[in-house]
Amino acid sequence: MTIDLHAHSTRSDGDVSPADLVRRAAAAGLTVVALTDHDTYAGIDDAAAALPSGLTLIPGVEISCDIKVDGQMQTAHLLVYLMNRWYQPLTATLASIRQARIERAQIMVGKITDAGYPLLWADVVTIAGTSTIGKPHIAQAMVNAGILTTVAEAYTPAWLDSGSPYYVPKWQPDIQDILPLVLEARGVPVLAHPRGKRGSPLDDHHLETLARAGLAGVEVDHPEHDAAARGELRGLAAELGLIVTGSSDFHGSRKPQGLGAETTSREAYKALVAATTGAKPIMA
Structure with a gap:
């Protein structure tokens, strides 16, 4: 086996x-x-x-x-x-955990958008499809929008990780x-x-x-x-x-x-x- x-x-x-x-x-x-x-x-x-x-x-x-x-x-x-x-x-x-993920993602996307970056919540939702929305989908949307060149760049304290101005605890x-x-x-x-x-x-x-x-x-x-x-x-x-x-x-x-x-x-x-x-x- x-x-x-x-x-x-x-x-x-x-x-x-x-x-x-x-x-x-x-x-x-x-x-x-x-x-x-x-x-x-x-x-x-x-x-x-x-x-x-x-x-x-x-x-x-x-x-x-x-x-x-x-x-x-x-x-x-x-x-x-x-x-x-x-x-x-x-x-x-x-x-409840899944709902908290969605609410967290919405807040993070809002912070990035408010900072002047062309990130749309609708694009994140489209990328997620049937998945529970989370950081991987935000990261891909940022690449698609030209904010980042790779998904890996999102997983740093500059963007989606702890220490970032856009980070939200879940x-x-x-x-x-x-x-x-x-x-x-x-x-x-x-x-x-x-x-x-x-x-x-x-x-x-x-x-x-x-x-x-x-x-x-x-x-x-x-x-x-x-x-x-x-x-x-x-x-x-x-x-x-x-x-x-x-x-x-x-x-x-x-x-x-x-x-x-x-x-x-x-x-x-x-x-x-x-x-x-x-x-x-x-x-x-």
């Missing part, structure tokens, strides 16, 4: 449709792929309808959360697998408030890329605290984790009894790694599936 448990489609910030994503996953030789769009289940049914023979789809979501690190709030991402998608308290919280729930909802929805919560490039790395204390609150696993093998980080996380996961996963964090052309760039072991996958009664893997 070749298993990739973290991938995004056009329903969040990927640039490949859910249907095309599962076709690409099969072509890449995967036997299991999880669709984990940011704060939405919207692409799961489309992916399931297009599922090629021989490929299993894991319904998932990547939830944006707050976590306190060194006295400051920063974003943590919680991957959730095989949850009950119709559990209303979690569904409502995801809807509301998102505390991870300690999300974990109970995930468990009530009978999902399997796995902490995504805790030693990634953005923000301060989460330390042993954070993982210990989250494990006590019900965290089931940690994404160890991720493109942004070096060998030292992987070794430390693997050891800590063993101490805490956490499932170790690996995944590409596929976004299409928006990130360099392809589907299957990092994978999860068969044993970890079986443990993850056994840990839930919320939903079953979807097979063609």
Whole structure:
């Protein structure tokens, strides 16, 4: 089995449709792929309808959360697998996160426009299409309007990152408030890329605290984790009894790694599936 448990489609910030994503996953030789769009289940049914023979789809979501690190709030991402998608308290919280993204994006676009740049909210909406509007769509609209030459330029303190005059903090729930909802929805919560490039790395204390609150696993093998980080996380996961996963964090052309760039072991996958009664893997 070749298993990739973290991938995004056009329903969040990927640039490949859910249907095309599962076709690409099969072509890449995967036997299991999880669709984990940011704060939405919207692409799961489309992916399931297009599922090629021989490929299993894991319904998932990547939830944006707050976590306190060194006295400051920063974003943590919680991957959730095989949850009950119709559990209303979690569904409502995801809807609130998405609405907060839209409101934040509107304010940021307004600030850029007020500064004299030719950026239109209607253009951002068009680029987003069926996706929840966020910074990737603002960045692309800025390139299309000739404000910037590349999307990468937008992700700096001069434009859309913290420290910019156009930056607006986003509301998102505390991870300690999300974990109970995930468990009530009978999902399997796995902490995504805790030693990634953005923000301060989460330390042993954070993982210990989250494990006590019900965290089931940690994404160890991720493109942004070096060998030292992987070794430390693997050891800590063993101490805490956490499932170790690996995944590409596929976004299409928006990130360099392809589907299957990092994978999860068969044993970890079986443990993850056994840990839930919320939903079953979807097979063609």
